[in-house]
Amino acid sequence: AQKITQTQPGMFVQEKEAVTLDCTYDTSDQSYGLFWYKQPSSGEMIFLIYQGSYDEQNATEGRYSLNFQKARKSANLVISASQLGDSAMYFCAMREGGYSTLTFGKGTMLLVSP
Amino acid sequence: NAGVMQNPRHLVRRRGQEARLRCSPMKGHSHVYWYRQLPEEGLKFMVYLQKENIIDESGMPKERFSAEFPKEGPSILRIQQVVRGDSAAYFCASSPPIDNEQFFGPGTRLTVL
Numbered sequence: 633a634q635k636i637t638q639t640q641p642g643m644f645v646q647e648k649e650a651v652t653l654d655c656t657y658d659t660s661d662q663s664y665g666l667f668w669y670k671q672p673s674s675g676e677m678i679f680l681i682y683q684g685s686y687d688e689q690n691a692t693e694g695r696y697s698l699n700f701q702k703a704r705k706s707a708n709l710v711i712s713a714s715q716l717g718d719s720a721m722y723f724c725a726m727r728e729g730g731y732s733t734l735t736f737g738k739g740t741m742l743l744v745s746p
Numbered sequence: 747n748a749g750v751m752q753n754p755r756h757l758v759r760r761r762g763q764e765a766r767l768r769c770s771p772m773k774g775h776s777h778v779y780w781y782r783q784l785p786e787e788g789l790k791f792m793v794y795l796q797k798e799n800i801i802d803e804s805g806m807p808k809e810r811f812s813a814e815f816p817k818e819g820p821s822i823l824r825i826q827q828v829v830r831g832d833s834a835a836y837f838c839a840s841s842p843p844i845d846n847e848q849f850f851g852p853g854t855r856l857t858v859l
Binding site for chain 2 (some may be wrong): 636669675676677678679682723725731732733734735736737738739
């Protein structure tokens, strides 16, 4: 079974609109962490936001927020007020229990149009 | 404080040659992770190293691939006798001993002709 599932291969949004990128995860661990990374066309991996499994509040970082629904095992990324520079691949990732390594989803390509 | 450095950024090899990818972690980071990204895919974990030790190599192919993180110097990912299927972006990440947050380097794009 896939540990991280991103069901949207591509998303389109107009500038200044909000967009939600889906991520569901599968783990039997009680302690885990969820990450979102942005990969622009230049290729680097840029950390956006982190949510711990015991965090009671949804994480927020500027225009990024994580809609964490633990019972549904979903950790959707919400980008408010999209900008042209948000066009990129977005990856959801999980770190489980005592492991340090990250498991990534296949990514969602976001295109922001003027 | 420089970020994670990887070199070269782009590497072209012919089938059968060796590829050496280098990763210098951030200052103060003693943990290094290597990931591989095939075209149109997410990153896949390969190996996790601490200074002079391989902690987890469960994602590393059994043959032709090796990794090291010596006491001095960068971490090296070595691919012997490269094949076309090795063409990918290879990312290195580092983290400090206590905090597990990983900081990624810019990646090395390997092309095998």
